[in-house]
Amino acid sequence: MAAPLCRLYLITPPRLDDLAGFARALAGALEVGDVAALQIRLKDVPDDVVAAAVAGLTPVCHARDVAVILNDRPDLAARLGCDGVHVGQSDACYADARRAVGPDRMVGVTCHDSRHLAMEAAEAGADYVAFGAFFPTTTKDAPTRADPEILTIWQETMQTPSVAIGGITPQNARGLAAAGADFLAISAGVWAHPQGPAAAVAALEAEIAAGVAERPA
Template sequence: MNGLHGLYAITPDGLHGRELLERAEAALKGGARVLQYRDKSDDQARRLTDARALARLCARHQALFIINDDVELCRASGAGGVHLGEDDTALDMARARLGAGTIIGISCYNDLARARRAAAAGADYLAFGAVFPSSTKPGARQAGLELLRQARRELALPLVAIGGITPENAPSVIETGVDMVAMIQGLFGQPDITAAARAVNQQFQAFRGSP
């Protein structure tokens, strides 16, 4: 699927306004193909302002913009898609609300049966993790490298690996055959975000050739 390969950047908590845009642009300049806006706060007005600004930024960089969890924010901001976890809007309800042209990704954690159901229900991509221990979600279920390999053997949809991935350990994840690696602190916690993003995309190219 067009655009669903390479680095999948997810914004960290606590970034807003100009700082959020500057750091997001640094990731996009490094070659991030997907940017997900993840903000769990209740400030709806600020979230909409930030999401619309990020949507414009992604459009300039020809990257896919995804909203975490919030179907209505996806609609209002002009995002290209939404990412849903097990406690969020059901996939069929999100599809009915957003339409066939919107990308819908599903968190599958370490559950291949959930992934199979999501694929059958019309998901556009499937995410597995945490691959490694993660500071963002320290209690997350673990989905190791062998599970990623098994998912690649069984599932035709684009696959995303998430959880504790850094430029240093990304090669071992990329070797499993996943289409994307999602990074939060492993990317935005780096002193040079653009260089970190570029390094991960170079690792993808080294294993698979240029997209």
């Protein structure tokens, strides 16, 4: 999932009570921006609900060259044919996740505000490392607060792509893009945007472009 500059990485809301309606909103959002991946992150739901979400959203994503990443569950990611899995520090370890999904699917790892954790994940073979939270977020409990400097240091010293996550909106995305994030992972900042998801993605694209332009030559 390497990126030349900075791209969007969307995350679903924690519940999808109207899967068909969300699929339409997702399609509209994907049409207006450069989105690299959609992470399906559904909390406290049965496996069959996750499977239905994967089945309903994967065609929307794949038709637009967007990867489908499943949160937390390497076993389900492999069984459902997802493009990858994202694991947190309290979920399956990288090695177990890699064994479950095989060599050809992506494995991303949450590293909070720790370059040490990120270096361990990168050296083990993670396809990307995720830092955060950078801003207050209501989407999930965020045990750490990361400084944008970690993105700059990471970009200057490591090859493994970095994902910035946590409370990102069109109003604060520019600084993270300027700091060196390869991807901005966003949930409520898109789906709860007052003008709708497509407007949010369009605004984010403009802010990302402005931020990338601010990076040192």
